[in-house]
Amino acid sequence: MQRSHRSVTIWEPVRKYLLICVLAYLASSVGYTQAPAGVPARPRLVLVVAIDQMRFDFLDRFEPLYKAGLRQLIDRGGVFTNANYRHASTETGPGHSVLLSGSHPSHSGIVANEWWDPYLNRSINVIDDPTQTTVGGRGRSASPANMLTFTVGDALKATSPRSRVVGVGMKDRSAILMGGRRADGAYWFENDGGNFVTSTYYMNAAPAWLDDWNRSRRVDRFASQSWNRLVDDVALYEKYAGKDAVEGERDRKDITFPHPFVAMPPATEHYVELRRSPFGDEAVLDFALEAMKQHELGKDAETDILAIGFAATDGIGHQWGPDSHEQMDQMLRLDIVLGRLFAQVDATVGLANTVIVLSADHGSRPIVEISQERGVAARRFAPKAIQTAVTSAFAKRYPGVNDLMSYFATDIYLNEDAVRRHKLDIREVERTAIDALLATGAVERVYTHDDLRSTAPSSDPFLELFRNAFFAPRSPHLQLLLKREVYVTSTIGGTGHGSPYEFDRHVPVVFMGPGITAGRYTDASGPEDIAPTVAHLLGLQFPREHDSRVLLEMLNR
Incomplete structure (x- = not known):
């Protein structure tokens, strides 16, 4: 794929208007990240990894067991141990909207996964856009139109038009909200048909590589697999995650390994099951690497951004909870997935040329029945x-x-x-x-x-x-x-999130790459600090919230 400017479309006047708004906002912002002097040369790639529903304690609790991607982040990254969201709306949409914008929902307008519109007299999904159509398969008409702020990627493209910004996720709101308004592409998975899709907001027709990918049905290769423990050692899981098959997990029936697929492709229910298994993350990884290749990310001196949203932790967490053998197994498998991702980035771009950021959109509360066993009147x-x-x-x-x-x-x-x-x-x-x-x-x-x-x-x-x-x-x-x-909740099992309590707000924030000093940093921080810190590393002016900051303590001086 040749690196070139977009072709002019009917959306070009809108994009020009948004660029003017971006520049005006940068010029008028009271709190902003100055374009710093003497920062290291820009990386060729900024890789942002969002793990849906990853609590911070997952990083520490299973730390002795990590051997791949999470091991690298812990050993070579700047780990912020006291990172908490500074808003109460601990849902997927608000969380992902913060990660690369740094904006509170009070400014982005992303107050929830959906809200009520009194004029339309119906609820609105966070990425609904009826003016667009799905490209590459069936799915929701979507764009970032409801997001009223902009991202680091938008600011980067305003100053470096040849830079590329791509979002990929299992969830539409993950890919779209991290990609921002000026993204070259945002791709997500749709259960209806089992395809990765995008929308006409980004392109008028599916590129050949996207059609080829979906026709290959690589996502269906997991159907014959049954999810069992990665490590054949029940005692190990009991040591780190407690006892198995706890009352209150999932539907109080499917609460022990193995977990085979019940429905088979191309049934929609199969892809619903895929989302709540570790295989969902593998599917996202495979597609993200293809998108990285096709968009030629990190191939030249112009900094590119790739944002990837992995969502299996969320699907599994809702069903079995944060203290389950299933969630522990998911984290061990995610470690391997991230290891594969980092190895491929190293082979094609070089980790020495890449800044990696890992965080989450929210945490989760313990299963009610587990809290009761611990003496909490849940x-x-x-x-x-x-x-x-x-x-x-x-x-x-x-x-x-x-x-x-x-x-x-x-x-x-x-x-x-x-x-x-x-x-x-x-x-x-x-x-x-x-x-x-x-x-x-x-x-x-x-x-x-x-x-x-x-x-x-x-x-x-x-x-x-x-x-x-x-x-x-x-x-x-x-x-x-x-x-x-x-x-x-109306369910008999499982758990959720959405509260302002620390179990929902405390998430990992980890940076790794050139200019980053490895270590653990204990001062108060939050995901709102990621965007201004990335902007600082890229030498960009970027507005920040009154209560956010640049994470200067980890930066090489």
Whole structure:
């Protein structure tokens, strides 16, 4: 593939406008990373690896067992041991939007994986874009249009148009949000058909190599395999992950190895199963290496960016939890996958010419039943109970008014048209809902738009996290801080994330490459620091949040 500028399309005026916005933002930003003097020569490749649902403790807990990619990062990288997200929306969309933009959801507009649009009267997925169509197979019409900020890749291409930026992920929102607005390509996997696809936002038609890849059906080679322990030593797994087959895992049935595929290709259910197995990461790796080759990343002096989102840790974590033998096995296999990735980058680009960054979009909470075994009064709480509490309170307080809630997703969107139509006081409506929510015993605190718009100081340790996640046109009217031990779910097993507690916010941040001093760094940090630090390494001006920073302590002086 020849390195050249894009052909002009109908989107070119939009891209030019966005470039102007980028430059204006850079010029006017109060907090920004200066283009530093005397930094090392730019690397040929910046490789960003996002591990969906990787808690920081996975790095330390299984450290003696890592032998490949994670071993390299631990031994040769700058490891930030106290990296926590500075926002409350610990979901996939918000997390991935932060990694290469450094922007809080309050500025990016990526407040959740989906939100309610009162004008369209429906929920909006984080990467929905009905003006685009899928390329390479069936799937969601998607683009980064909903992301209101820009990434390091966007800033890089504004100053170095011949640089290439590519995002690859099992999930669409991972590839798209890390790639940014000016990416040369973003590719993700779709269950419907089992293909890697992209959209017309990036290209008008699928390149021949993408069609060839999908026709090869390489992704189907795992169908005959059964997932068993990588190491045939149950005692080893019990030492590092505890006992197996714990009550509360998955559906409380499929909780022991081996885990064979039930459905076979081309059934959609097979690809759903693939996502929650380590083989999903292998499929992403294979495709990412092909995309790296086809886009000629790292082939010349112009810095390129490749962002890869591995999602098997998330699929497995939701089903079996962070303390399971399955999740331990996934981390051991991920170590091998990353070793293969780094070896190929070394062979084609050279690790001496590559800066590698590893982080995660969020963590996860322990399985409720495991917490109970540890003496924690944890419990599952049905979302319907929360919704019913509010609707019942509305029915009692406002007889005959039955349309005050537009959308319920644990957090609550009120119907402002109904409030006006019935001539109600919205703050009184909020107070009615808040009283009902607090009475459930599952809710610690409820934040309103007034609370989150305010800049008044507060002793509430969670308020700033919610403010950083607040974007008024998209955020719920009522945002719930659930009690720490409460997991709101309709499932009988598994676990999740989405809270502002440290088990959901504490993630790895690791840098490795030229200019990076290996070691463990304990000062407070967060994924919001990744983008300004990468920008610093590339000599770019780049805005940063008031509470983020450049990770100077690891940089060679």
